[in-house]
Amino acid sequence: MDDVPDRSGAGMVAVPVAGPAAITVDRVTKVFDGGDRSVTALEDVSFEVPRGGFVSLIGPSGCGKSTLLRLVAGLLPASGGEIAVGGIAPREARRKRQFGIVFQQPILFDWRTVAQNVGLPMELLGRSRAEIDARVTELLGLVGLADFADHRPWELSGGMQQRVSIARALTLAPPYLLMDEPFGALDMITRDRMADELLRIWSEEIDTTVLFITHSIPEAVLLSDRVVVLSARPGRVAATVEIDLPRPRSAEVRETPEFFALESELRRQLLAAEQA
Numbered sequence: 297m298d299d300v301p302d303r304s305g306a307g308m309v310a311v312p313v314a315g316p317a318a319i320t321v322d323r324v325t326k327v328f329d330g331g332d333r334s335v336t337a338l339e340d341v342s343f344e345v346p347r348g349g350f351v352s353l354i355g356p357s358g359c360g361k362s363t364l365l366r367l368v369a370g371l372l373p374a375s376g377g378e379i380a381v382g383g384i385a386p387r388e389a390r391r392k393r394q395f396g397i398v399f400q401q402p403i404l405f406d407w408r409t410v411a412q413n414v415g416l417p418m419e420l421l422g423r424s425r426a427e428i429d430a431r432v433t434e435l436l437g438l439v440g441l442a443d444f445a446d447h448r449p450w451e452l453s454g455g456m457q458q459r460v461s462i463a464r465a466l467t468l469a470p471p472y473l474l475m476d477e478p479f480g481a482l483d484m485i486t487r488d489r490m491a492d493e494l495l496r497i498w499s500e501e502i503d504t505t506v507l508f509i510t511h512s513i514p515e516a517v518l519l520s521d522r523v524v525v526l527s528a529r530p531g532r533v534a535a536t537v538e539i540d541l542p543r544p545r546s547a548e549v550r551e552t553p554e555f556f557a558l559e560s561e562l563r564r565q566l567l568a569a570e571q572a
């Protein structure tokens with residue numbers, strides 16, 4: 297495991313984006329075929345997510361971010377180019393349950409308790425009650441919901457529901473976490489708090505590689521090792537910005553000159569990408 301970046305907080309060092317690529321997107325194109333109304337959503341997109349790394353996608357609305365995430369997740373086929381996840385095709389990786397996926401809206405079953413929602417993926421695989429209970433307890437502790445195990449989702453706030461979704465995505469300890477604007481529906485304060493929590497969770501689930509979509513520049517800077525900026529549709533890689541801030545990153549890092557400099561660099565790239 298020594299090729300996984302050290303996020304333990306043992307030292308305030310910049311985490312280099314290095315090591316073998318976990319996700320490779322190589323010259324990928326996606327065309328939604330609709331006869332006269334075909335839409336080219338992505339064109340010639342290439343980037344890598346290193347193993348154990350955190351890479352964000354940012355870009356104008358409609359530039360193909362969700363499409364790209366769905367291609368990586370094996371939920372949609374690419375029209376051209378290659379995607380490899382841990383060296384295998386996305387659909388194969390999906391079949392091997394390599395992904396935890398979190399969408400903008402938490403998709404929870406209202407008639408199940410929080411614990412039953414989190415345990416569902418293990419239940420579907422026929423795991424033992426004891427094994428499920430142990431993992432659910434661990435995960436609810438990790439996302440700060442230990443006291444809400446027996447609540448129903450509708451009794452929780454939006455931020456708490458999203459934490460349940462994150463816990464459920466982690467249930468099978470997937471090596472890849474794909475997150476499509478998971479905090480987009482939350483108010484600003486809750487959103488900031490959730491970003492801090494995600495960093496903490498990620499630092500504990502050491503070997504998890506994250507691909508994250510956001511519209512928020514500060515969120516991208518806070519969380520990522522690398523930000524891939526996509527241009528307006530058809531989405532192409534307009535820029536790649538390395539976020540070389542030291543880890544662990546606490547809330548205070550948001551107030552540093554280095555953070556502001558990266559924010560303005562990303563804002564500049566995003567504006568250029570919108571006008572491209």
Ligand SMILES: Nc1ncnc2c1ncn2[C@@H]1O[C@H](COP(=O)(O)OP(=O)(O)OP(=O)(O)O)[C@@H](O)[C@H]1O
Pocket residue numbers: 328335336337355356357358359360361362363364529
């Ligand atoms: N199933 C589909 N069939 C046809 N066109 C689609 C389909 N899914 C997405 N598109 C089109 O592909 C383009 C990219 O959509 P996508 O949702 O990936 O963008 P996005 O960057 O995630 O947008 P937003 O930031 O607004 O969520 C859009 O023009 C969209 O209309």
